[in-house]
Amino acid sequence: MSQSYNRGLIEDFSRWREFEAGMWAWIFHKFTGWVLIGYLFTHIAVLSTGIPAAGASEAALMAGEDVYTQTIVTLEGLLLVRILEVGLLAVAVFHMLNGTRLLLVDLGVGLEAQDKSFYASLILTGAITVASVPTFIAGAF
Amino acid sequence: MSTQLPKQTEESSETETETEPAVASKGDDRRAEKRRRADEKRRQRQAEEAEKAAADEETVELKVFRYDPEVEGKQEPRFDTFHVPFTKGMTVLDALMYSRDTYDSSLTFRHSCRQAICGSDAMFVNGGQKLACKTQISDLDQPIRVEPLPHADVTKDLVVDLEHFYDQMEAVEPYFQTNDLPDGELEEQRQTRENREKVKMSTRCIWCSACMSSCNIAAGDNEYLGPAAINKAYRFAMDEREGEDIKQKRLEIIEQEHGVWRCQTQFSCTEVCPKDIPLTEHIQELKREAVKNNLKFW
Numbered sequence A: 001m002s003q004s005y006n007r008g009l010i011e012d013f014s015r016w017r018e019f020e021a022g023m024w025a026w027i028f029h030k031f032t033g034w035v036l037i038g039y040l041f042t043h044i045a046v047l048s049t050g051i052p053a054a055g056a057s058e059a060a061l062m063a064g065e066d067v068y069t070q071t072i073v074t075l076e077g078l079l080l081v082r083i084l085e086v087g088l089l090a091v092a093v094f095h096m097l098n099g100t101r102l103l104l105v106d107l108g109v110g111l112e113a114q115d116k117s118f119y120a121s122l123i124l125t126g127a128i129t130v131a132s133v134p135t136f137i138a139g140a141f
Numbered sequence B: 001m002s003t004q005l006p007k008q009t010e011e012s013s014e015t016e017t018e019t020e021p022a023v024a025s026k027g028d029d030r031r032a033e034k035r036r037r038a039d040e041k042r043r044q045r046q047a048e049e050a051e052k053a054a055a056d057e058e059t060v061e062l063k064v065f066r067y068d069p070e071v072e073g074k075q076e077p078r079f080d081t082f083h084v085p086f087t088k089g090m091t092v093l094d095a096l097m098y099s100r101d102t103y104d105s106s107l108t109f110r111h112s113c114r115q116a117i118c119g120s121d122a123m124f125v126n127g128g129q130k131l132a133c134k135t136q137i138s139d140l141d142q143p144i145r146v147e148p149l150p151h152a153d154v155t156k157d158l159v160v161d162l163e164h165f166y167d168q169m170e171a172v173e174p175y176f177q178t179n180d181l182p183d184g185e186l187e188e189q190r191q192t193r194e195n196r197e198k199v200k201m202s203t204r205c206i207w208c209s210a211c212m213s214s215c216n217i218a219a220g221d222n223e224y225l226g227p228a229a230i231n232k233a234y235r236f237a238m239d240e241r242e243g244e245d246i247k248q249k250r251l252e253i254i255e256q257e258h259g260v261w262r263c264q265t266q267f268s269c270t271e272v273c274p275k276d277i278p279l280t281e282h283i284q285e286l287k288r289e290a291v292k293n294n295l296k297f298w
């Protein structure tokens, strides 16, 4: 299958590190895509506690003493989880915005502005993330 | 000028060998003396130049990659520093040529036209793929690091093996083909202005390999055709004079496993292309052509 060059002794010379916008966009998109997949599995694991919880008694459910509610309450009580949620939002928003940018690129729309649309995705992601902080962190302290 | 020089030296060595047999020992002596004097002269000149460079405020500091697997002292890759007096309009190639001619005649790099048309001097300058003759020293931070192109085998110093790049270019059959020739034997094969405009940018490629070297995908997949070859395919696939049959053949070449679908729209090739060819745009357009070609709703 695929096979790449190895220059041996001089492999570590003239390594390319000065990336331009499009390359950063690609790296971030790959990274965020895989983080989202990772989250998907933890998300499924957490939600699955709802299956045993469904068998709990009416009273236990009303009192919030079932596994599902307990799990959620415990997780949301952790500051780390709250911070990770802000991170997750940032990752998801960037992936959506840059994903839309990539779809436009695939359609051949606005290729001259591909760097600007990447910067716009970044700025918008930053703004939305900052705006979300009060909601996510509320009551964590 | 540069084409004249080698001829002259050839001639002079010829006359030397002609006179040699008669008085061999005398000739040897004379040549040894000559060599000694030339050596002295060169050393003197180097010292002078170094002094001048040190005294002169406007000098450029160049750090140049050196490596030669065939010379024992150069098997360990290293960087040599050269101080070159700056002149207005100086390019990286000018500075390299000065370094070679003044300090170290073994410094090896390709160049020919010095005007961004032969495509022989793509290098890695300050961390980016650049055409040395098209890169102004004044635009760069110093010291200027000059290295061979990444993702290709280094033959010597700044020279990389481009055989693989040429193979990929050949793979797309980079020449005009058609089944419908005009009637008369001497009739011209005319192209509409609009069609010429469409392929205009793609015809500019000078086969410098900067794009291939910058491509992350090409680095990880040696069989990937690469931006330049796909651009070549675009140049002909979009040329209406080739006709439908040939276009079909061209699309088949570019849509194979290591063709256009490897492109992840990183735009690196478009950024580095010294001829400003919108490579990513061309690759994307061929992707859409390939899809349109295979999707049939009727």
Ligand code: HEM
Pocket (backbone or CB within 6 Å): A029, A030, A032, A033, A034, A036, A037, A040, A095, A096, A097, A098, A099, A100, A102, A103, B264
């Ligand atoms: C509105 C939401 C989304 C949009 C617009 C979007 C868009 C895209 C696009 C266009 C690509 C292809 C990138 C390319 O051309 O190389 C992509 C890749 C990917 N996406 Fe999404 N996506 C979205 C949501 C998600 C979600 C929810 C997940 C995870 C559960 C996800 C996981 C991934 C992964 C893993 C990749 C592949 C990354 C790689 O290895 O290259 N995406 N996305």
Ligand code: SF4
Pocket (backbone or CB within 6 Å): B204, B205, B206, B207, B208, B209, B210, B211, B212, B227, B228, B231, B272, B273, B274, B275, B276, B277, B279
């Ligand atoms: S497409 Fe541009 S960068 Fe690539 S080989 Fe041709 S001229 Fe060089």
Ligand code: FES
Pocket (backbone or CB within 6 Å): B110, B111, B112, B113, B114, B115, B116, B117, B118, B119, B120, B121, B131, B132, B133, B134
């Ligand atoms: S020397 Fe010909 S392109 Fe630079």
